[in-house]
Amino acid sequence: PDPRRDPASGALPPPVPPAGATAIQQAAAGGPTVSPSDLVAAEPPRAIVGDFVPDEVLVTVEGNAVQQIATSFGLEVRSQRRSQLLGATLVRFGVPDGRPVGVVLAQLAADGRTLRREPNHIYSLxxxxxxxxxxxxxxxxxxxxxxxxxxxxxxxxxxxxxxxxxxxxxxxxxxxxxxxxxxxxxxxxxxxxxxxxxxxxxxxxxxxxxxxxxxxxxxxxxxxxxxxxxxxxxxxxxxxxxxxxxxxxxxxxxxxxxxxxxxxxxxxxxxxxxxxxxxxxxxxxxxxxxxxxxxxxxxxxxxxxxxxxxxxxxxxxxxxxxxxxxxxxxxxxxxxxxxxxxxxxxxxxxxxxxxxxxxxxxxxxxxxxxxxxxxxxxxxxxxxxxxxxxxxxxxx
Incomplete structure (x- = not known):
């Protein structure tokens, strides 16, 4: 029997993130639940010019980390597809908790699995x-x-x-x-x-x-x-x-x-x-x-x-x-x-x-x-x- 297993529930404890891990890494490792508003941003919140969808961001991702990124940042995966012209997977993430889009983009910049991060801008004929x-x-x-x-x-x-x-x-x-x-x-x-x-x-x-x-x-x-x-x-x-x-x-x-x-x-x-x-x-x-x-x-x-x-x-x-x-x-x-x-x-x-x-x-x-x-x-x-x-x- 694994000595780490809880005798009452039989469950193993969550993996321990490395020392000095960021809130994002802790969340990804299954560590303490982190409020999205407490996530560390790698850059200042962006000032966004023009009209945009207020609860969505567009992110290009390389690899299969889409759902993990959503979980780490408190986001919803609303759509994803491989883009020929962008050369990556384009993901439309929803922001369900009301965080400003500029803040979410700054938070996502801390995750190396994201390549480009942009608002879902609105265009007019x-x-x-x-x-x-x-x-x-x-x-x-x-x-x-x-x-x-x-x-x-x-x-x-x-x-x-x-x-x-x-x-x-x-x-x-x-x-x-x-x-x-x-x-x-x-x-x-x-x-x-x-x-x-x-x-x-x-x-x-x-x-x-x-x-x-x-x-x-x-x-x-x-x-x-x-x-x-x-x-x-x-x-x-x-x-x-x-x-x-x-x-x-x-x-x-x-x-x-x-x-x-x-x-x-x-x-x-x-x-x-x-x-x-x-x-x-x-x-x-x-x-x-x-x-x-x-x-x-x-x-x-x-x-x-x-x-x-x-x-x-x-x-x-x-x-x-x-x-x-x-x-x-x-x-x-x-x-x-x-x-x-x-x-x-x-x-x-x-x-x-x-x-x-x-x-x-x-x-x-x-x-x-x-x-x-x-x-x-x-x-x-x-x-x-x-x-x-x-x-x-x-x-x-």
Whole structure:
């Protein structure tokens, strides 16, 4: 008989943690029960910028320690999956006891089993509520010759109305990153897909392109965890371009995913944002390697409510354009739709020469854009208005 066994209960005592063990190590070893509020933080509580889910954190973990981490820190495992773009297991932990997210992130930093720790930020679609599509003329793209035939494009947006005639034969596949949320709106995603590759009366910039559509928004909102799931699915479809017509705060997990998607040879296009000249930078547009698009009108004037900043890369039509919607068609305004115009235009470049790299695309668009503001790149228009005819003629 083991002399340590309790004669009454027959149970062995819990393992003894090493001398000087932290509260986290004691809890993990089955030692004294530690209140989560007493856990030692490895860094000061984080000041979190932007909206986020108040009782969740996103953590990347290597290995099989997810449940142990949850137990050690008084958290709930709400979801977990292996992320291709993050190269680790992405875990959505719930915080059931009301601790501030910034405190939980600081506490988790003390555990070497966690790789990255971020809030579950909230992102918003970039549509300004407000006639033939004037975009072809403004970006120097011949509507009769426009084609994105067989170019694979991912769109992360709302659900779509795939019965709209403009999307007939356009959608190659769909993925629902939030299946537990009922679908109420389909307009925004339908407009984006239609502007990129619509057919018939509402012809898009790149007819013939194959759209891989991920639903990740409802009520104009989504969370970082949902968006990352959509991005992973998009990367698995071997797409050449990803359109992200949404904006939110800076999040390191999103930055890593974008950087790794670009390393796979995917061109990333994002809306610069509709939150006004004094708004903070909008992400993912403001990450390096993402083409941030602002919106101009039929006279090449800047959309008044557009974000400004050094991250703005390119201008494209996005004010009062006719686009497909869940109800048939609508007049739309926003940097969301300007991003779709740029995505479709890039599909034309890749259709003409499939071997063109991400670097080539970015350099060609920057070098050939028509300057609209102060000489050179500026915070309002970026390099200027997209000129697809000139970009097509750029040297390889």
């Amino acid at each position: 970039q549509q300004a509520a407000t006639i033939v599509n004037y975009a072809f003329e403004r970006i120097a793209l011949d509507a009769k010759e426009a084609s994105g035939e067989n170019v694979r494009i991912a769109v992360i947006d709302t659900a779509i109305d795939d019965t709209n005639p403009a999307l007939s034969g356009v959608i190659a596949d769909q993925f629902d990153a939030m299946p537990e949320v009922p679908i109420a709106a389909r307009d925004h995603g339908t407009s984006i897909d239609g502007l990129i590759a619509g057919v018939g009366a509402l012809k898009g910039m790149a007819p013939g392109a194959r759209i891989y559509h991920a639903r990740a928004f409802e009520g104009g909102k989504s969370t970082m965890g949902v968006i990352l799931a959509a991005l992973d699915w998009a990367a698995e479809q071997d797409v050449r371009i990803i359109n992200m017509s949404f904006v939110g705060p800076k999040n390191d997990l999103l930055g890593v995913a974008c950087r790794n998607a670009r390393a796979l040879g995917i061109v990333l296009v994002a809306a610069a944002g509709n939150n006004g000249p004094k708004a903070p930078y909008g992400y993912p547009a403001a990450f390096d390697g993402v083409i941030a698009v602002t919106a101009t009108d039929a006279k090449d004037g800047l959309m008044q409510q557009a974000n400004r900043g050094a991250y703005v890369f390119l201008s494209a039509p996005g004010v009062e354009m006719v686009a497909p919607s869940g109800a048939g068609s609508d007049v739309v305004t926003g940097t969301s739709f300007a991003a779709a115009i740029v995505t479709g235009a890039i599909a034309n470049l890749l259709h003409a020469a499939p071997d063109r790299s991400v670097d080539w695309v970015e350099k060609a668009l920057a070098a050939t854009a028509r300057d609209l503001g102060p000489k050179g790149r500026d915070n309002d228009f970026g390099y200027g208005l997209l000129n697809i005819e000139a970009a097509e003629a750029a040297k390889e």
